[in-house]
Amino acid sequence: MTKAVTKYFCRNCGHAASKWLGKCPSCEAWNSFEEEVVQKSTSATRLWGRSSKERSEAKNISEIIQGNEQRFSLIDKELDRVLGGGLVSGSITLIGGEPGIGKSTLLLQLALRLNKKVLYVSGEESESQLKMRAERIGIINNACYVMCETSLSNLLNYLQHNPPEILIVDSIQTLSSETIDSPPGSISQIKECTAELLRFAKQSNVPVFLIGHINKDGNIAGPKVLEHMVDTVLQFEGDRHYNYRILRTLKNRFGSASEIGIYEMRGSGLREIENPSEILIGEREDHLSGITISCAVEGIRPILLETQALVSSAVYGTPQRTSNGFDLRRLSMLLAVLEKRCGFQLGVKDVFINIAGGMKLEDPGLDLGIVAAILSSYQNLPVSRDIAFAGEIGLSGEVRAVSRIEQRISEAEKLGFKEMMVSKYNKGIDQKNTKIQLVRIGKVEEAFEWLFG
Numbered sequence: 001m002t003k004a005v006t007k008y009f010c011r012n013c014g015h016a017a018s019k020w021l022g023k024c025p026s027c028e029a030w031n032s033f034e035e036e037v038v039q040k041s042t043s044a045t046r047l048w049g050r051s052s053k054e055r056s057e058a059k060n061i062s063e064i065i066q067g068n069e070q071r072f073s074l075i076d077k078e079l080d081r082v083l084g085g086g087l088v089s090g091s092i093t094l095i096g097g098e099p100g101i102g103k104s105t106l107l108l109q110l111a112l113r114l115n116k117k118v119l120y121v122s123g124e125e126s127e128s129q130l131k132m133r134a135e136r137i138g139i140i141n142n143a144c145y146v147m148c149e150t151s152l153s154n155l156l157n158y159l160q161h162n163p164p165e166i167l168i169v170d171s172i173q174t175l176s177s178e179t180i181d182s183p184p185g186s187i188s189q190i191k192e193c194t195a196e197l198l199r200f201a202k203q204s205n206v207p208v209f210l211i212g213h214i215n216k217d218g219n220i221a222g223p224k225v226l227e228h229m230v231d232t233v234l235q236f237e238g239d240r241h242y243n244y245r246i247l248r249t250l251k252n253r254f255g256s257a258s259e260i261g262i263y264e265m266r267g268s269g270l271r272e273i274e275n276p277s278e279i280l281i282g283e284r285e286d287h288l289s290g291i292t293i294s295c296a297v298e299g300i301r302p303i304l305l306e307t308q309a310l311v312s313s314a315v316y317g318t319p320q321r322t323s324n325g326f327d328l329r330r331l332s333m334l335l336a337v338l339e340k341r342c343g344f345q346l347g348v349k350d351v352f353i354n355i356a357g358g359m360k361l362e363d364p365g366l367d368l369g370i371v372a373a374i375l376s377s378y379q380n381l382p383v384s385r386d387i388a389f390a391g392e393i394g395l396s397g398e399v400r401a402v403s404r405i406e407q408r409i410s411e412a413e414k415l416g417f418k419e420m421m422v423s424k425y426n427k428g429i430d431q432k433n434t435k436i437q438l439v440r441i442g443k444v445e446e447a448f449e450w451l452f453g
Contacts, residue, residue: 008033009187013224027224036182071254075113078263078272079106081299082234082247084255087166090205091254092198094172094227096212096220097236102245102265103211105133106236107168109269112139119164123150123174137269150184152177152193156200163204169197171211172226185213194229227251238265242358244279245270249299259299277304277415280357290377293417294369295390295408296361302404302411304388306356307366309373314350325355326370327362334371334393341397342445344378365402367393368421371444372451381452386418387439397444401425409434421447 008017011034015026020033071086080086083093097103104125111118112134122130130146145164149155152175159167169175175193176184183189194210201208210230212220220227227233231253238245247261262273273279281293281304290309295302307326314320323331331353338344353370355361368391376383390408392400402408405426412420413436422429424440431438441447 006035007188008035011187014187014191014226034187036186036188074110076110076272077274078247078261079110081301082249082252082259082261083232084252084259087207088231088254089207090201091231092201092208092210092229093232093234094210094212094220094230095234095236096214098214100240101236101238102263102270103236104170105137106247106263106270107170107209107211108133109137109139111144111166111168112137112141114141114166115143116165117143117145118166118168119145119147119159119162120168120170121147121149121155122170123148124170136267150174150176152196156196159200159204163206166207166209167197167201168209169211171213172197173213190226191229194226198229237360239358244273244276244358246359256299260301277302277411280305280359281415287382289380289382290373292369292373292376292383293385293388294366295388295412295420296363296366297402297404297408298361298363300404300407302407303359303361304411304415305359305361307369307373308354308356309370309377310350310352311346311374311377312350314348319348320350320352322351323353325358325360326353326366330364330367331370333395334367334374337393337395337397337444338371338374341443342448344375346374346378349378363402364392364400365390365408367391368399368423368447372421372447375448375452379452383451384419388412388417388420390420391423391441393444399423399425399441399443399447401427405429409436409438412436421450 008020009015010024010027010029010032012029012032013024013027015024017033020035023030024032071088073086074080095103108120108130111120120130127146127148134140147158172190172193173185176189177192177196180188180192197208197210200206214220233251235248235250236245237248243265245263245265247263249257249259251257262276263270264273292307293304294307295304321328321332335346335351339346351374369389371393372383372389390402390405392402394400401423405422409420413434417436419437419439421439421441424442429438439450441450
């Protein structure tokens with residue numbers, strides 16, 4: 001009988017060690033090592049593909065004939081966008097997100113809508129539960145097959161005789177390989193199962209979707225090497241108190257890694273939001289201070305959204321700085337610029353910032369709209385609802401140029417805005433080519449004087 005072999009794995013990066021270490025030498029995380037039983041069978045071989053005894057040959061890159069690694073549309077325009085224009089054959093995509101955010105609904109809805117043979121493997125739900133979910137979505141597709149399985153060897157045996165056109169695994173943490181003597185969800189199990197599915201995807205040219213759990217820090221559970229193994233990493237996020245969900249690209253070997261897709265969660269599933277600007281600025285009231293419309297860009301998509309600010313006296317002695325959807329550290333920088341360069345006494349004020357609709361964006365082009373909202377609330381004077389903002393604020397108070405300014409202006413014009421405040425350092429903008437009036441400024445003081453006199 002073979003003696004059990006134990007190793008210690010870093011739960012942050014997957015680094016293996018023969019003994020427990022207080023600090024990981026790879027990622028330098030403290031107290032991150034966990035003991036796992038690792039015992040591969042002596043007769044264990046690869047579960048999929050050729051034997052390791054076969055010889056490998058190198059080819060000249062000019063002699064390689066490109067195969068059928070072409071993209072094909074998934075019907076879902078938002079998912080196509082974040083994947084870079086469609087799904088690539090033989091790719092492996094990892095989708096992470098909080099429990100109940102809609103990961104399973106998104107992929108089951110995709111499986112039911114496609115006119116391709118899709119195998120949906122679930123280790124968390126029964127067949128009857130999946131049927132109930134499909135009925136709630138309201139789509140029944142004879143090309144969609146469902147399997148409730150947690151054994152990797154059983155799954156690969158089925159795939160060898162019944163290969164689908166797309167494979168969906170929900171979730172990778174529930175799969176386990178018999179060649180690893182550790183429980184499902186452990187670091188060694190996740191690495192082994194992902195490696196076998198990756199080998200299956202590349203050799204059979206079948207694209208694979210993996211659903212992954214996340215930890216308390218919001219990162220995908222398991223070793224960090226998991227994200228390096230797959231081709232694409234998507235993050236499905238949103239606030240449960242809102243109906244909107246954002247599918248964000250964290251890594252993409254076949255396209256841009258800065259795209260987002262926006263969905264609305266309904267009782268019948270997820271609905272694609274093709275023009276989020278109309279929704280995010282639809283609930284506006286006239287003559288309210290502290291409200292501006294800013295134009296952000298995520299990937300190649302311009303989005304107009306409502307930025308809200310509230311400035312009030314600090315009643316508890318220590319001023320509060322609260323931000324929802326906007327970087328709190330960047331907010332502190334903007335407040336320091338307003339106090340140093342413009343003379344506003346914001347150090348004794350509570351400042352609250354909110355991006356309407358539960359959106360979380362990091363575009364520096366939001367700075368000018370945020371500053372305008374803060375000044376509007378500070379002065380208790382409303383900003384005209386016919387003006388939009390796009391500009392980055394520097395430490396010296398200058399309004400810097402932002403990227404894709406033409407797309408931002410076009411989006412604002414399409415939604416009926418009459419004016420747009422931009423940086424005068426944005427080159428190549430011709431007023432003759434747009435009906436919207438451009439207000440060009442170079443400093444924050446100029447924005448204040450133009451808005452409030």
